[in-house]
Amino acid sequence: MDGTNAAHAQLQSIADTLGDWIQFVEADQASDIAGTSLSRSAAYFPKSAVVSIPDLCKNLICHPRIELIKGVLGHDLSLTTVIATGTTIPQRLALPPLEITTVPGQIDCFSTSPKLARLRTTVVDDGYVIPSSPSILTSGSTYEHDRWDPSYGTRTNRTRLGKLFGHALFRWVQRYRGWRCVTSDRIPIIGQAADDLWLSLGYGSSATTSALLAAETIASGIVGEFPPLDTHTLDVTDPMRFADRQKRRPNPFTK
Ligand SMILES: Cc1cc2nc3c(=O)[nH]c(=O)nc-3n(C[C@H](O)[C@H](O)[C@H](O)COP(=O)(O)OP(=O)(O)OC[C@H]3O[C@@H](n4cnc5c(N)ncnc54)[C@H](O)[C@@H]3O)c2cc1C
Known part of the structure; x- marks a missing residue:
């Protein structure tokens, strides 16, 4: 809805950009759609759905090419490893400086x-x-x-x-x-941190949408395919970006 999180003009611009994925609706029409009185205009996604993440994960781990190994990350990192542990970063890993908070x-x-x-x-x-x-x-x-x-x-x-x-x-x-894992620039951390070590972290409030794209990006990097992200997006999500910043200023979360 039009409000503190999204101004009227911003919603209108999203609707214009996304075309028939979305309809810009005035308050009366929004109220009819929602079945209750809404006082402001809104951007309506007619094909939206509620995704049950537990069900999605249960289905994914039944995939014949996915093996679920339960337990804490082992010491043997001889295989290519993707760290996707939210705010719990395994301390013994030699990672570049990260700027994350909970x-x-x-x-x-x-x-x-x-x-x-x-x-x-x-x-x-x-x-x-x-x-x-x-x-x-x-x-x-x-x-x-x-x-x-x-x-x-x-x-x-x-x-x-x-x-x-x-x-x-x-x-x-x-x-x-x-707990959300939030980065200092509110952009996720997606990519390679060392030879066989990749990071997928810092999704804040929006992992449901961005983590899937990140997973495909990391998988492409590991097998040497073209990633689904452009070079600018790869740069802004690069795990190494905080190292450069910390040459100029301290980690804002450790002040
Ligand atoms: C109240 C709330 C509401 C939210 N609503 C939304 C929403 O509407 N839409 C949305 O997109 N996002 C939402 N989010 C954010 C979303 O939940 C997170 O962005 C998402 O869970 C991050 O996924 P992740 O896999 O990076 O980390 P996590 O979900 O934190 O998963 C990390 C996993 O790694 C495991 N782990 C940690 N250390 C180790 C270790 N050493 N070895 C093995 N495993 C380990 C943990 O047990 C955990 O299972 C919400 C978050 C909160 C708190």
Whole structure:
């Protein structure tokens, strides 16, 4: 929705660029689509879907050419290795200097009667509310520069429901807490760090979209194919970029 995260002109420009992937809709039409009253215009993705990452991962590991080995990364790094461990960087690896920090966050699920509060599509404003099932709304997510008390996170996420449904009643069901790995320039770290060592880190709040492209980029690099990213994007995501910056200034996260 048009708001603090995306200005009207910005949404319009995204709609113009993406063509028929997206429709720019005024508040009345947005309300009809969502099934609840929205006060501002929005960019609507008619073919959008909610991806269940646990289900996606379960399906991926059933692939005949993927072998799942459970446990902590071993000492033997004789094979080509991709480090994709979020903020937990194995200390014994000789990595270039990285500028990453942890930003906790929380998602809460609430149940409601579909008769009282029926949401037909995900609404993204300052945060999002997802109709996970006809009776469950998932609301998130907090972005905690300091670690919040989980009950405060739940209150914050409940407020998002209030904005959509006024005083309808919602029963809290459960919460999920996690940690985002955020870089100093808010750009992920994708690429080669040493001979047989590759990094895929720092996706902040958007791994669901960017990590897949990063995986294809790293796989292309390992087998010597052309990557799906242009040279500018490869440069800005290069794991070595912080080393140059730290010649001029310290790591901003260790000040
Ligand atoms: C509340 C919240 C809401 C979010 N919402 C969204 C969203 O709507 N859309 C979106 O795109 N992103 C969202 N994100 C961000 C997204 O979850 C992260 O960007 C994503 O999980 C990062 O993926 P990753 O694989 O890099 O790291 P992680 O998901 O952190 O995975 C790293 C894995 O490595 C394992 N590991 C660590 N050390 C080792 C070791 N030594 N050996 C073996 N394994 C190890 C960990 O156990 C973990 O399983 C959200 C994050 C939070 C916290």
